[in-house]
Amino acid sequence: MDFAFDARTEELRARLLAFMDEHVYPAEQVAHEQRERLSSPWENPPVVEELKAEARRQGLWNLFLPDAEYGAGLTNLQYAPLAEITGRSPQLAPTATNCAAPDTGNMEVLAQFGDEQQKKQWLEPLLAGEIRSAFAMTEPDVASSDATNITTHIRREGDEYVITGRKWYISGAMHPDCAIFIVMGKTDPDGPDIRRQQSMVLVPRDTPGVTVKRAMRVFGYEDHYHGGHAEVIFDEARVPVSNLIGEEGGGFAIAQARLGPGRIHHCMRLIGMAERAIELMCRRAVSRDAFGKALAQQGVVQNWIADARVAVEQLRLLVLKTAWMMDTVGNRGAHTEIQAIKIATPRTVVGILDRAIQLYGAGGVSQDFPLAELYAGARTLMIADGPDEVHQRSLARREIKKYL
Template structure:
């Protein structure tokens, strides 16, 4: 394995880094001010930044080569350092149209959608004109086991009728969120629990779609996208809105989550790197007990441990991305599971140390550290909790060495 960045990757990393430093960081305060005035509206400055990024060709970088005309032509391995750079800013991913949950939804439509679905929903998502959400998690069941989902999708003539309750539906609070991909059961009595589910496209303005409230994460509402509780009350959509066909929902979910999981890990490495650099700067600037903090043995150990942990996670991420490119997502599933466990825990450790050396300011709004910590902690649950990934990985290992 050769993880040396190619000249192409190096150039793109420099372009993304320069754009973040010269275009995004100077207007982050403006973004927050505009957001405070209209929490669920996309701040105007975001639209300005997206237009600049698209004009520079820094757009839809996440879609791998196999998606043809929809793709920026990058492999997963080539995208990894770019996502890492984006992860260093709380808003950069959206600027480059590389933000979850839209990335996963675009991959679903590109891979599984029919031509009409692509034209109606994928193309405006790729152009950054609309936003989307993926509605799977439910409050009444253990949604880490997707076969538990209880939302019903029932055929009624030329329509499907949807009834159920979802929550923590990321992106659904945003007013520009126009489409939901909803997972529910079309055949709940099928003895094969993995073909009971289907996924269907539901426009957010469909009668019966009720956005109940934003769900917070450690007190953050994560506006403008938010995490909504949504009720589907006799929601009726045309039968043509089913994706791939009845009984294919679990299959689609597995295909969607692989790339999404590793994208989160790539961004988390960027967040951890940003936290590390803030920590390293802080310990050189602050005086404690008559000398710089950097002279304290415990501080030096924290710096060293953090550097080791970031590099370990980065290398595992690159290995998983390389395997996805060479062998496919299914073959790489164990490596994806490994990094999905490793990266959030690594980021939590590094960010926590950075918070500690910052003192009170580390938990304030004056640095991104508290928000980074909230994001990293939620990712020990999102796209499958640690325990599920370790259970499946352990099962594979037990069989392998039996």
């Protein structure tokens, strides 16, 4: 593996770093102030739309999609350092560049598995940033860490599918521009293969029988920038059979294909969050005195900063290796590495953010600094896209299998 970034990556990194310095970081406080004046907390502050227009003008748009027909045509290895940069401002930068979850995963699903009509109706406006979307899989009444548990029922009646079920923590569903749900449910609940019971269907938000019931908080945050996380009820919601994505029984496989890139994208952005935390720690340490000397001269603070730097460098190498393997041997070939970064990255970044919060004292848990919100986001990723323990179980079984 070559550790040097290629010419295109370096060029995009330089442009993206400049975009962050000149536009994104200055917009963070502006967005906060504008949000307080909005009629709905789920609307984008005007500055977000300005950022999107500027990012598109600069060609910093849809960087995540490896398919050159739809996106920038970057490999995972090329995209990794770019996603890290956007992770430094996770509330603004991913949205500004149209690289925010859950839209990214949904666009990947439509690009890979959607038919031509589905691509025209839903993928094209998503690529243009004209609409938002949501991915409805997690349910409150079952252990969704095992996706075969889902109980949402999708039955066929003539030329329609009828969807009934209850989902929650459906990211993006509170946003007024969220126009389409990708819903995972069971079309064959009694089928012999538990991984062939599920299917995915496209359900427009305005479909009768679809109710966005409430916003779910995450550690007290409503996560407005990502369109919130909603509880959604599907009560005999009807859609045409043509809204099926792929084939009946293919939902579980599509979900796994969607989650592989999603997991590495989260880990890439988490490294950026950790870098932001280290920067904030260092700035705080050199600007505050305690017990007669600067915090930067306190041994415990020096240890926190040193340990954070070592941890981030280790994580970055593992994430880059994983990206390289996904590019060279495919997602299946990189399965162990994807699970390894999903386990290691959130828990390590949570630890770094925890130390940064400690260094800031009361300010660390306040709204005046980004650390508390970054912590909430990082801690949530120990659950999202499969809890750590599920990945540990799978990874361990693969390791043990070598000796059986």
